[in-house]
Amino acid sequence: xxxxxxxxxxxxxxxxxxxxxxxxxxxxxxxxxxxxxxxxxxxxxxxxxxxxxxxxxxxxxxxxxxxxxxxxxxxxxxxxxxxxxxxxxxxxxxxxxxxxxxxxxxxxxxxxxxxxxxxxxxxxxxxxxxxxxxxxxxxxxxxxxxxxxxxxxxxxxxxxxxxxxxxxxxxxxxxxxxxxxxxxxxxxxxxxxxx
Ligand SMILES: [Zn+2]
Numbered sequence: 001x002x003x004x005x006x007x008x009x010x011x012x013x014x015x016x017x018x019x020x021x022x023x024x025x026x027x028x029x030x031x032x033x034x035x036x037x038x039x040x041x042x043x044x045x046x047x048x049x050x051x052x053x054x055x056x057x058x059x060x061x062x063x064x065x066x067x068x069x070x071x072x073x074x075x076x077x078x079x080x081x082x083x084x085x086x087x088x089x090x091x092x093x094x095x096x097x098x099x100x101x102x103x104x105x106x107x108x109x110x111x112x113x114x115x116x117x118x119x120x121x122x123x124x125x126x127x128x129x130x131x132x133x134x135x136x137x138x139x140x141x142x143x144x145x146x147x148x149x150x151x152x153x154x155x156x157x158x159x160x161x162x163x164x165x166x167x168x169x170x171x172x173x174x175x176x177x178x179x180x181x182x183x184x185x186x187x188x189x190x191x192x193x194x195x
Contacts, residue, residue, distance in 0.1 A: 001133035002094075003143045004033045004078055004114055005101070010140045012111055014129070021125035022077065022115030023134055031101040032178070033078050033112055034094075036132065037069040041090045041098070042120075047079070047105055061113065062105020065098050066120070075120055079113035080105050093152060096182060153181060156188035163191045 003009055007029030015023045047060035061079035065086060068075055082102025086092060103110045116131055118124040129136035161171050164187070174180045 001135075001141070001143060002036045003132065003134050003141075004036050004112055006030055006032070006034060006143045008140055008142055009134075011135065011138050012109075014136050014138065015127060017125075017127075021117075021122065022079070022113045023128050023132075023136065024111045024113055025134070026109075026111045027101050028140065031082075031110070032097045033065075033081065033099045033101055035067055035076075035092045035096045035098050036094060036114075037067060037074075037076055038094050039067040039069045039076070039092060041086045041088055041092060042066045042068050042075070044084045044086050044088050044090075044098075057104055058106060060105050062107060063099070063102065064105070067092060067098070073118060074126070075117045077113070077115040077117065079115070080107040080111060082110070093185070095153060097178065153185065156185045159188040159191055160184050 003025065005025050005027040010026040010028055011023060012026050013020060013024035043064070043066040046055045047062060047064055049056065049059055061077065063081040063084050064077060064079040065081065065084060066075050066077050078099060080102055081099035081104060083100040086098045092098060101110055101112050114128055116126045116128045118126060135141060157171060160166065174184060177183065
């Protein structure tokens, strides 16, 4: 499956079509929200009622991120974040940390509302469970490590470790840092430019 939360996750609300257009997930092991696709961040902000000027922190999706998957029109929504860690216009890879789970907006407890739409209109929602492989059933599941391995990240790790002459322990330490994976990608890109 392709879940925005890694490790153990709990499905706290099923996808129900028009009456619940996404699936609600609670991170048991980690509250970090990862992009499920390579794409462009189209929105990273508070959800706003159209016509309203001020921020209502208990409205709709709360702090949310919308990513358009590369080469498609599909929009992936990650809602109710306590913290947003990307900005609109940014290109992200699958697996990148884009925010932290929270309960902003219309939410009673901490969870990620994960929704996929064909356009930005809220009538074009798709079956997120089918597309992501996350079971549409309340319960606790595990995002397997093998499902989330990213070839580009693996290559970046190899480049950084080799060129900087780092040992395995240092690499583990780097990755355990919250933005470690992004740092490794940036270092690898910088090292590639130096040649
Ligand atoms: Zn929801």
